[in-house]
Amino acid sequence: MAIEKAKTARYSRILVKLSGEALMGQADYGIDPAMIKRIAAELEEIAGLGVQLAVVIGGGNIFRGAGLARAGMDRVTADHMGMLATVMNALALQDALESRGLHARVMSAIRINEVCEDYIRRRAVRHLEKGRVVICAAGTGNPFFTTDTAAALRAIEINAEVLLKATKVDGVYSDDPVRNPTAQRYRRLTFDRVLAEKLNVMDATAIVMCRDNHLPLQVFNLNNPGDMTRIVRGDEVGTVVTCE
Numbered sequence: 398m399a400i401e402k403a404k405t406a407r408y409s410r411i412l413v414k415l416s417g418e419a420l421m422g423q424a425d426y427g428i429d430p431a432m433i434k435r436i437a438a439e440l441e442e443i444a445g446l447g448v449q450l451a452v453v454i455g456g457g458n459i460f461r462g463a464g465l466a467r468a469g470m471d472r473v474t475a476d477h478m479g480m481l482a483t484v485m486n487a488l489a490l491q492d493a494l495e496s497r498g499l500h501a502r503v504m505s506a507i508r509i510n511e512v513c514e515d516y517i518r519r520r521a522v523r524h525l526e527k528g529r530v531v532i533c534a535a536g537t538g539n540p541f542f543t544t545d546t547a548a549a550l551r552a553i554e555i556n557a558e559v560l561l562k563a564t565k566v567d568g569v570y571s572d573d574p575v576r577n578p579t580a581q582r583y584r585r586l587t588f589d590r591v592l593a594e595k596l597n598v599m600d601a602t603a604i605v606m607c608r609d610n611h612l613p614l615q616v617f618n619l620n621n622p623g624d625m626t627r628i629v630r631g632d633e634v635g636t637v638v639t640c641e
Contacts, residue, residue: 407631410449410525412557413440414548417457417486419563419619427458428489435622437493440530443629444499449525451555453533453548454490456482462540476540480507483544487534488512494530501530506538506547518554525555545599549606560612561628562599563619568636569598586638588614598638607638614638 415436422429444450462479466472487503494501502524503513513534514520521531536547545562552560569591572580588608591598598604598616607614617624617635628634 406443406446406448406629408448408558408629410451410555410557411443411559411561411629412451412453412548412552412555413561413563413625414545415452415454415490415563415619416544417455417459417461417482418565419458420454420486420489421458428486433489433493436619437490437497437499439622439625440494441497441499442626444528444530446626446629448629449528451521451525451531451533451551451557452487452490453544453551454483454486455544456480456486458482459485473540476536477507480535480538483536484509484513484534487532490532499530500528501532503532503534506533506535509535516551521551522555531555543600543603545603546606549599549603549612552612553606553610557612559628560607560614561625562614562616563625564616565618565620567618567621567624567634569596569616569638571596573597583636584633586636588638588640591638598636604638608640611640 420428420433422432456479459482460478462476465475484505491501491503504516504521505513506516508515524531533551536542536544537550566574568582570580570582574580588604591604615628615635615637617628624634
């Protein structure tokens with residue numbers, strides 16, 4: 398039987414996009430154990446509200462395909478390496494969640510049956526309905542597509558009510574807030590404005606997919622403990638991007 402929506406949660410099914418860099422915490426490379434434990438604790442709190450939870454995770458803390466390609470590596474090879482890096486991160490997150498007593502499943506867009514399941518939409522939805530956290534790895538399984546696009550695709554496929562994009566800043570700004578302290582943070586935006594002004598939210602393919610499928614996007618700062626849970630409870634956090 399599907400999990401009933403908790404009264405304290407605004408959403409019943411969400412997808413969270415985590416960058417690989419988020420797992421580094423204060424480290425320069427790889428996975429910071431303290432950071433992944435904190436993320437797992439917050440995901441546990443959200444799951445405890447009765448929310449069905451899927452996660453798409455990047456691999457930039459280990460390999461970033463586009464960066465390797467710029468350094469001279471064949472782009473397809475580089476992107477495949479990046480996909481494998483996301484699988485490593487997904488397995489680490491699965492372990493962190495299971496150490497807290499949650500049931501989690503890593504589902505990969507490329508076949509690695511010895512360590513995780515293949516991504517099959519109907520099976521993913523069934524896992525969600527049974528209260529398991531679904532961690533989607535290996536992007537879309539195709540080179541030249543980012544994990545942002547994979548997050549939009551998976552959120553649409555599983556009928557998520559919102560896509561939560563975790564970043565290093567507390568929303569979308571008119572300019573880089575690190576370089577420009579007067580940059581304005583937007584509370585609400587439309588997808589068309591994001592595209593027209595080339596705001597640095599997600600890649601254009603992901604934005605168009607969200608817009609065309611009426612999937613709301615909410616951008617927040619992962620480094621603020623509790624913000625993700627507050628979004629799920631309905632608080633105004635970060636920047637909300639919608640069709641109107």
